Amino acid sequence: MEKRARFEAAALPHLKAAYNMALRLTRQTEDARDVVQETYLRAYRTFDNFRPGTNCKAWLFTILYSIFVNRYRKEKREPATLSVDELEEKFHRSLVAPERTEPGATGRPPEWTDREVELAFDELPETFREVVLLVDVEELTYDEAAAALGCPIGTIRSRLSRARKALYVALEQYARRTGYLKGASEQK
Amino acid sequence: MSSESDHPRDEIQDLLDGRLDGSERARVEQHLETCRECRREWQTLARVKSAVATALKAKDVPSDVAAETVAALDREDRTEESRRPGAVPALRWRPAAVLALAAALAAIAFLVLRDEKSPTVPDAVARDYSALREGKLHLQIGADEPRALQRFFAAHGIAFKTNVFDLGMMGYRLLGGRVHTVRGRPSALFVYRGEQNKILVCQMFEGSERDLPRGAEVRRHGGISFFVYRRDARTLVFWPEGKVLCVLTSDADAEEVIALAFAKAVPT
Numbered sequence: 001m002e003k004r005a006r007f008e009a010a011a012l013p014h015l016k017a018a019y020n021m022a023l024r025l026t027r028q029t030e031d032a033r034d035v036v037q038e039t040y041l042r043a044y045r046t047f048d049n050f051r052p053g054t055n056c057k058a059w060l061f062t063i064l065y066s067i068f069v070n071r072y073r074k075e076k077r078e079p080a081t082l083s084v085d086e087l088e089e090k091f092h093r094s095l096v097a098p099e100r101t102e103p104g105a106t107g108r109p110p111e112w113t114d115r116e117v118e119l120a121f122d123e124l125p126e127t128f129r130e131v132v133l134l135v136d137v138e139e140l141t142y143d144e145a146a147a148a149l150g151c152p153i154g155t156i157r158s159r160l161s162r163a164r165k166a167l168y169v170a171l172e173q174y175a176r177r178t179g180y181l182k183g184a185s186e187q188k
Numbered sequence: 189m190s191s192e193s194d195h196p197r198d199e200i201q202d203l204l205d206g207r208l209d210g211s212e213r214a215r216v217e218q219h220l221e222t223c224r225e226c227r228r229e230w231q232t233l234a235r236v237k238s239a240v241a242t243a244l245k246a247k248d249v250p251s252d253v254a255a256e257t258v259a260a261l262d263r264e265d266r267t268e269e270s271r272r273p274g275a276v277p278a279l280r281w282r283p284a285a286v287l288a289l290a291a292a293l294a295a296i297a298f299l300v301l302r303d304e305k306s307p308t309v310p311d312a313v314a315r316d317y318s319a320l321r322e323g324k325l326h327l328q329i330g331a332d333e334p335r336a337l338q339r340f341f342a343a344h345g346i347a348f349k350t351n352v353f354d355l356g357m358m359g360y361r362l363l364g365g366r367v368h369t370v371r372g373r374p375s376a377l378f379v380y381r382g383e384q385n386k387i388l389v390c391q392m393f394e395g396s397e398r399d400l401p402r403g404a405e406v407r408r409h410g411g412i413s414f415f416v417y418r419r420d421a422r423t424l425v426f427w428p429e430g431k432v433l434c435v436l437t438s439d440a441d442a443e444e445v446i447a448l449a450f451a452k453a454v455p456t
Contacts, residue, residue: 015253
């Protein structure tokens, strides 16, 4: 089969995921379009480097991320403002708080809306957003995510852990604000 | 297990992300059964993971993003081709295609002069085929899955049920499609690519054999009448499916195009 047909068969099914990734990284639809188009062009030009049988989506994301970092990243890469200890402490306090303050509750935690999750996600530092997108949304393995982001696997693991905890802390704060867990806010 | 043996936090994360093998997994699961704190952490993180996967998953791509991407690849092919004379790529100029196109344009000019109202249905369909080949007509969605394309057509104003078929067994791969018009009627247009860059275009639009001009070679197969027209190097095979007229157009061998139509026509 010729290169173009092989490329389209391998890469086009991931167009939706690539656009989603580009949009969530750039937060601009125009930039996301450009990133996707450049990604596919570069991938096509270097398709001989792709090893059949490996994860084409992970390979595309590696290219996409490099294009994003080099050409489209506008915001300064912000450091996480919360220290690891602070985050752990907040996370574990949130974990136990509702049960202590709502003994009469049914035990089933309220569902978060997609909008709340998106808001909490947007507040995360970029280093956390990337890894959540690759592992939790796109289901890449730690190895694939590490290759895409060019960092060690241990970094993927620790960022993912902190990202999820930070998300939970933020989501619980929304829940308190909207009154799901009235008792919890009085607990502090 | 981690040095923090009371609460194996790293392993809880590994369990969540499917990174533990059988024995490690069993050990962590056993721990979760007895340790309320870890169980709670695990459940909470699983909830976050699942909420994130649902809320942030890919929504539909704007249809023109797919079209732009395919067009960018076409441009790349053309650029590459101009650097490498001699190759015979798809959707690009080659001497035979130039001659065929010149002949087609002459034929169209003749028809337009003869009948200024509009070209016949086969001429319109043959023209669409040329426009696709030349990159003047773009796909609005890239898709290799028939049902995805059927959903696209249904969501974009095609009122009848489309029958996008899988021709993988015959060596043709679905590339994508667009909502088009044939003499003013909405048409579901979809494109396949076969070996040696053969391009196969199918269109479905409301109509019947009464819309077709004289001069067709009529073939019968499986109780269906097929109307075959040749336009330069292209073969067009029309057949009715209920109130819909289907047509396959290709520059592949005429008998191959006819056989593909025979294979895919649905008796009504």
